[in-house]
Every structure is written in C-alpha cells, then in structure tokens.
Amino acid sequence: MRVEKRAVARTKVARTGLGPIWAMGALILALAATVLPARAETVIKSHGISTFGDLALPADFTHLPYVNPDAPKGGEMSQWAPGSFDSFNPYAIAGNPAALSSIFYESILGGTLDDVSAAYCLLCETMEYPEDRSWVIFNLRKDVKFSDGSPFTAEDVLFSYELFRDKGIPEFRSVANAKFQSVEVLDPYRVKFTFTPGTPFRDMPAQAGGTTIFSKAHYEANNRDLEKSSLEPFLGTGPYILESFKPGQQIIYKRDEDYWGEKHPLNIGQNNFDRIRIEYFGDDNAAMEAFKAGVYTFRTETLPKRWDSDYDFPAVTAGDVVKAVLPSGNIAGGQSIIFNLRREQFQDPRVREALGLAFNFEWSNKALFYGLFTRINSIWENSEMAATGVPTPEEVALLQPMVDEGLLPASILTDEAVMAPVSLADTALDRRNLRAASALLDEAGWIAGDDGMRRDAKGQTLRMEMFHSRADLLPVMSAYVENLRALGVDASFDILDDPQVQERAGPPSFDFDALPTTVVNGGPEGLAGLEQAWSSTTKDNASRNRMGYGNPAIDKLLALVDLASSREELDTIIRAMDRILRSQRIIVPRYYKKDNWVAYYNMYERPETLPPYAVGELSIWWYNPEKADALKAKGVLK
Template sequence: MQAWRTGLAAVALGLAALPLRAEVVVSHGISTFGDLKYPADFKHLEYVNPAAPKGGEISIWGFGGFDSMNPYSVKGRAAGLSSIFLETILESVSDEVGSAYCLLCETLEYPPGREWVIFNLRPEAKFSDGTPLTAEDVRFSYQLFLEKGLTDFRAVLAQQVESAEVLGPHRIRFTFKAGFPTRDLPQTVGGLPVLSQAYYTAKGLDLEEGSMTPFLGSAPYVLDRVNVGQTVVYRRNPDYWGKDLPIMQGRSNFDRIRLEYYADYAAAFEGFKGGSYTFRDEASSVSWATGYDFPAVQNGQVKKVELPSGTMATGQAFLMNMRRAKFADPRVREAVGLMFNFEWSNATLFYGIYERVNSVWENSDLEATGVPGADEVAVLKPLVDEGLLPAGILTDEAVMAPVSGDRQLDRGNLRKANALLDAAGWTTGADGLRRNAAGETLKLEILNDSQTFDRVFIPYVANLRQAGIDAVMTRIDNAQLEARERPPAYDFDIVVGNARASLIPGPELKQFYGSATADVSAFNLMGLKSPAADKLIDLVIAAKTRAEMEARTRALDRVLRAERFWVPQWYKAVHTVAYYDMFEHPETLPPYGRGELDFWWFNADKAEALKAAGVLR
C-alpha cells in the first residue's frame, strides 16, 4: 500500500492504509506489489456466499496411512489436514495474488522499506480451549519454528529475522536483518502458524517429533475422532472466536470434515463409488474417462464436473537425484528425459486430457518462452560474463520437453539419447547395457508407491532399457517412499515429485532450489546446486516492482529448465472432480482456489434425498 505522507489529514472510510506517523503505514493488510483489492471496511470476500448454511459433513480420501498429528516433523507420517487447528496472523485469499489480510491481527504497521513490522493482535482471539491468544504465543511459535522447524526453513528464516519483540499483550514487532530483501518478510512472519505456548509446554510436545497429540490452535476446527492410519474427523468449533470477522464470512461451513485412508487409488475409487466418502478430486485419467459410468452418476446423484482453474501447474515430474554421480553429467539427464514419450502416453493411457509441463511456472505469466527478451538478457548477461552460464542462454530458446511420435518408442529421440550417452562416456557393452570407464552399469531405479502408475512407469522403463540404461521400477509402499525421499538419506535415483513455485516467488525459492539447503531440504529433492540459480533467486527476492519480479523469474525459469533435473510430466488446466449431489458452491469460483473445504456448503434436503434413495448410508 502507498504510504501517505505527513500533511495529509483526510481520513476516508475504506482506505486500505492510513498513516500512524510519518513514514509508517497502518493497514488491515499488505500487498507485495500494488494495492489491496479489499478495503478496510469490506463485509466479506467476493467469492463466498455469506449466507451459506452451516452443517453437514464433507469427506475426502487420503493415500496410505498416518501415525502422527504433527505436520511439521519429518518423523512419522502426519494425517491429512493436521495443520487445520492453527491460524496465522495474516490470511491469503483465493482471488488475489501477493496480498494478505489481517486475521489474528486488527492492523499491522510497517515503514515503506518494510525493515520491520508490528502486528496489533485482536484482543478477542482465543485458542479453541477458550484461553486467550497473546503476543507471547506468537513469539513462542516463531522461536519454535526457528529452533525446531524443518532444517531448510529455519536456515532461511534465520537469515531474515533479527528479532521478535513483545511490545504488549497483543502487540509484537518483528525486526528484519539489514542487507536481506524485505519485500516479502511481513507476509513471511505473518504466515507462521500460532500455537498455544501453555498447551505445548503442559503436554510436553516437540515440534521435531511425531505425536498423536495435535497442537492447540485458534482455527475453526478441532479434532473430533481418529482411528490411527485409517480415519480422521475434524469438527467445527461452534465457539470459534473469529466467526463474525468479515474475512471469515461464508467459510468453514461444514460441521465435520472426514478423511478416509486407502492403500491405493483403485481401492479409493471403489470406496467413493460405494459412498464411503463424498468428494473426489480425480487424478486418474482412465478413471475420469471410463470409470464414472456407475448408476449414481447416471442418475445424477453423483456430479462429475470440470471446474475452471487459474492456478499454475504443480510442476509434477520425474525428479533425478543429482547428488548421485550418475546424474552429474547433464547429457545423461537429457538422455533420460528423451526416453519418456508424453504424446504416446497422453493418447494411449490418458485419453488426451493432459497438457505437457514445460516450465517450473507452467500456465502462468512467469513462464519463460522463446528466446529471452531484453529484460531477461539484462538479468542473465552478468552471469554469462562471470562464467556462471553459457553464452547460449542469451540467444537460445527456453528448454522445452522433447516431443515424441505416436509409437511408444520414438526412434529419433532414441538416437539423440544414444549420442548423448556415448558422449558422456557411457558406452554399450556386448550385453546391450551401458557402462562407464570403471565398468559400472548405468543403473536407474524409479520408485513407485502406487499400482495405478504402473501403466505409466513400465513403458518408460522399457524405453530407457532400449537406450542401454539398466532401468527398473521398484514398487514400495507410501511409508517407505516417504522415508527414502527424506533428508538426509535421499535414498533414490528417480521419484515423482513437484518442481515447486508460486505466483509471487520469494524466500521459499531458497528451500526449493538453493544450494545452501540442497542437502537438508525436503523440497529440493533433486539436490540442485547452481551458483547461477542462487544469484537469480536473490534477484527475484530483491525485486521491487512486479515488472522486475516477472523478468527475473522468467530468467530463473530459463536457467532451472536448462539444468534438466527433471522429466516434466503433465497437468490439467481444469479441476476434474466428482461429488455426491449434496454440496453447493458459489456460481463463480475464484481463480486460485477450488475451496470445497473452505467455502462450499451442505444442502441438508439433498442429503436426505440421497439417504432415502439408499445411495448414502
């Protein structure tokens, strides 16, 4: 928000920011770039139904199982939605990018340079046990995540924040370190979950340890019941302190949110058809194309719909573990990528419903396309001059995923892969397998925790073997996969994961792609260590205007894609969902959130009709 200068005395209702004193902004929210969409006196978010009824239950499914209610530890497997108990000082919304509004706070204060921020907490804010939420709880939570949070997260947080100082029972100040870009830091500290210090201490909880005792928070939902590894139910708290806040109108409408766990996708789909849970985000193209012919769909009792989505692709990909010597040569990584035939897979296996992921910022304005524009060249050229990037980055088109033919094995791409592997020193022996100078075979293991993906992985493995790569697919359960992916083990060659990104990228990039956290990050699975990417990440974080941020992000996207640490997979530009016809939602959904657990609601009459028809129990 614009900081109004001394001498402006007019105070108009609805201004998004007002002066506390010279050079200090007082506001109900904060935006990274530009103005806030919602004024200080807004009544409710545009995309909700403020008159939505409360009641009923929505149920979804989870994969595998769980043995913990702690979502912030790498120990144990946390139940889905186990952070649902906790709120943050600031709340982001689904129809605006880069903005956050006061939730636990009434206002925030900050200077134009954002060197510090003060949050004025709402005195009425309470934890779900009725105890007050104070600035001491905020400071305690910050210290907890600084000392015991995920290693990569706390390493970045420690670089950013100088101190957290309690100024009063409901007033806390965060001061940021000099020399670190401050553009996103009010949102960063305002986005930390707030835990009850008294409860955490009394229960002897440990953020680093798995536990079935959930943290005490202030959010609308509390734990109702749990069957470890199988079912977890969250219950709406009728005494939720913030139910009358404008930002909470038309939200948290279900009395219960239930998760049912299944060992695999096929079993979960059968559970949905049988009415064991009631909302399904369909991830299987074959199920979407051929599986929704059961009577409840034909009778209109289950809705099968495509909902619009304005979000980026997830960056889903086969990720290569570059900590392993076999992936050190980018020619090997490029060859591995050439052997996946997306076009054949999409036509033969996916019924043509997907598009290919090419960019870390796919389906957004931040995606690098074609040759670099002048703004990107200005960012990239200094790195070329330093010898951190090849000169071709200034003139070449952005790296795109290879295009294959309509047969499973594309002979042209096979020839390119063979040439790359030969040049990288992996020569073919009499048995058809490639070996290096030490006589070691080029062995690749792709981990798979779901039989649903066998039909994708098996043809890919066959293509890799045609190139002389000793490729295998290893089926393991979800718990084993999670353990092998986690730091510090990183015990894998190739796994399916996500190249993560956001529409306003900031310090989280250091966790996703930074060299300093590559061997401790739960997100940088590929172990990327690129001095050029590191410098570009710093430039993205330091961008002061949207134009600067966009140009620098596209340059970073270009460099990340040139590293070929992934074999990009696919995405849909729509949400494919199915649900029993007892849920309703606003006619126009926001671009950046589907919201079924947030602002959809329950129609009790429709639910009774489904039960009367025997469709639901």
C-alpha cells in the first residue's frame, strides 16, 4: 500500500442538468481555487480495501491462499434447483430468476471466501481514496473485455451505477442512493465516486466497488430493461456465458475460453469447470432419485432424515459417491417464522411470545430431524455478534441513551438476552408451555370461546395463515399448527407454488400472516443488507423486510454500524441490536445445521483446507478426468 500527499482542490465537475447557474458557481469556485491555497489531504493508493485494519494479501499476491493454483480446467459440475425459472434477470422483482443467473457479471472489486471484510481490485488496477474515505477513484484495467469481446471502460461503470440508482429494487434505492453524491468519468479508465457529506464513509468505497457492471452499449442497443424479466442475460465481463437452456428445466453455463481475467490473481485456481449444469425438479424427492441415477453429480443436503437414511444406495457403498460433512464458519441462516407486523393481531408482543411457545424444537429435532439440527436463539447465531447473558458495559453504553429517550424499556439494560423456549422432547405438545402461552393470550385479550378458538373484543379469531413452496417443511409445520390450534389459534399451513409465494410474500402485497423463511443477518460484509432488512425506511417496500419491522432504536444502531472503527465495536453494536430484536419476539426462531452436508460423484477434487465461509464447489473444486472415466466404465455415469 502506498500513501501519497496531494494538494486536492475541492472543485467538482460532475454530470448534471442544473444549467447556467450551476456553471457560473463552478466557475467562481474554480477561480477561487487559483487564489486560495488548496487543502492537502492524505490519499491512499492501494490494490484493495478492508473494513478494519490492513489487507491480508500484499499487492503482489499471486493467488488466494485457499485455492490450488495448479487446478486443471475441464469437465462439468452439475447440481439441481427446485421449482422453475422464467428469467435470467436476478435484479428485478418481476419473474423467477434462474439459478446462478448472476454468474455473468463482475464488479470493480472482488471478495474472498476467507476474509469477509476485504475487497481487492478485480476490474481495476488500483484504487485511491482519502483517509476519511469520502471519495474513491478506481483506476480501471485496460485489458478487461465483455464476453462479446467489446472493451470495458469507465462509461460502463457510470452507466451501471445510474441503472441501479434509477431501476434497482426499492429497498436498495431507499438505502443506497442517498449515500452517493456523484459519479464522474475522469477519463476512459478512471472513475470517481464521491459520497454524500454526513454519510458514514467507512464502507462506501467497497460498496461503490461492488456495483455489478453491465455493458452500456449492449444494454442500449438491445433496449433492455433492468426492471423486467427476460430470458436473455445482460452482457457482462464474467468467466461464464450461457450455453443453452430449456425453460423451467435445465440451464448450462459454459466457461468463456476468451475470458479476460483467466490469469488474474483473484482467479488463479478458480472457475475450473468447462460447464456448470443446473437441472430443475419439482420437489426434493424427485431430485434425490435423479441424483442416485447420476442425472446430476453434486448435491447439498438439507434434510436430516434423508442425510441419515437415504445415502446408503449402492454407489455410496461402493465409494463411487462420496458423502462428506464439511465444516462451516458461516453465521447461522436466521431460519425463523416471521410475523407480518402490519397485521393487527401481531401488534402485542405477548401474542408473539405466546405463538413462539407453541413451537417445539426439541420434539421436532428428535422425531423429525434425527437430532442433527441445532436451535437458533440469536438472529446472528454461531458468531461473535450474538448477544449472550446480560448486556456488557459497552452494550449498556449504547442502549442507555435510548432508554433515556423512552425508546426502550429499562429492563433491556439488565435482562439476559431472550432465549428460545425449551420444550419437552418426548411429546409434540408441551403442556407447560401451552399453559404459559394461554396465560399470555388471556392477558392480551384473546379469549377462548366455547369452540376453543380465541377471539378478540371484536369477535375476530386469532388468525395465523402460513405457507411455503417447500413440501419438506410440511411435517414440522403441521406439528406447529396442531400446537397452535390446541392453543385456540386459527392456524393453517399450505404448500403453494413458487409464483404464488413470491406474489403473496413480497412487495407490494405482503399478503400473509406468518412465514417460515430466513431473516437477513448480514455481518461485516453485508451492512447495506442490514439496513435493507431492518431500517424503518424499508418496512413497507422491501422484500428483505417482509415482516414490516421498523424501530427508531434499531435505526439509531444501524447508523452506528457504519461508524464502527473496529470489528470489536461492530460486534458490540450488532449484539445490542440482537438483544433488542429478540426482546420484542418478532420471530419464532427455528433451527440450523452447523456443518455442510454434501454428496458428490467421486470425480471431483478440492483443496485440502476449505475457506471458512463457503464449500466453494463451483469455484475452487476441479474435475479429475481419470476418475470420471472410471465411473463411466463401471456404468455409474453415462
């Protein structure tokens, strides 16, 4: 990293439509700059940027530490996807995007699978930014090409930024747009992002560098629309292009033999498969049978029953299919049942607490999950960001002002973090928890009538309609519904097809009572995602904030997230957030699996030590043709 001192005049000539008045003002500023001494600022020129501290990799790194730099290219990796697809545009609300449909695109900066706080130059040679990170200049590479061979320039960066600014999904626009003051093309291979004064700048250079890049010329020549679904991908610079597809059935991506970045240090040992094939199936049972038959060759398992019982078919016994448990360092997936907080029946936290008491994880884990799942207590489970015990002095320092303002109860300063209720494992219905839930509902004014159903003063039943597209959720959700109905709740759970779920669960309709889903927990690499999921500004328009949550106290903590100067400070802020969210019982926490369960035909190889945050089968694994030929010779694969 090189640090330079420069005299920078604060004169800015940006693209604008403000006309002669603005031009006269710019002229006055420019003249003043020739008279007044320019204020010097320290400008950092680097090959990347880190949220906290120094970059782990030097400017002359040759490959990522977890890859095999000599991994051969070739072969095919095939996986399955559920349901169907009708679009290769993953950036629009409309349509059901195809699996891996962002594979065509890159951004100026690239990340790694072992350091979520770092970003390195991919489409740029270097980046420049001041110590306060209030702007960033990307010095772009001159050898980058789009997949049709056309050149990539700063105009494509500006175009892509403006496209997402004007047509990105609403929650992105509501959070991100106000943070960017201007984007300027300085020359064909230099582009400058300037951030809005008053914005926390720490993560802004990385956020700017994370913009997905499209070809301006291709987009305009083909009259494309980011807001519409389409079976034609946009033109990108990525390592894979679309080879073929059968609508709703199959997709084949092929490695671009003319990919510009083949020898880039971030790509050495990656993108090793000539083809990536995705096969679609209507349900997991059909997908499993297809895997046994060799229709596709790599499978990530999510169902405990299947992992425990169904991987004893002959190919596994013979060693032709490998069954492996691989470690995971990821934050738990936030699997929960969320309440639609726009609904009147869920306004009282006593109601939400009572409904949470009806979910019996311990019985479900024993009877349905073979003891393989772990209970979620925190939205940031399996991380340092999960709140534990009573608040630390550092958490109290954050929470006290909000208690003083009346935004939080004083108990948040002394109570232990709310934990998921514990139920008996030998029976689906824990009567102790049922009695506690009944008392809470009585206090909240939901009284059981002669028919056993609970109604409020208006005579409305306590309704809790739930749905999902995954049939494998039926056993655990049916058990939950039975407990709810025993409690007097007008509960139901249905299996719907994907388009119905998308239409009802997302904006603008939000037509649901409660949903089994995941909540966004972000982390140091996903701070913008946290705002989109939890900010009051997104509670009525965001697919990531489906529950419609908004809280001034959380908004204040979100504002501090961007100001954290160390990982320790960030963890403290998130723990305070976690403590508040859990105290409000806005979700029914479910469960997660601590490890990755994978099965694959024994023709793939991988680095001995995998990175902590991904299995990486599509990026850092590779194909062994000798092993593949042996499987074909045995008739295991065609």
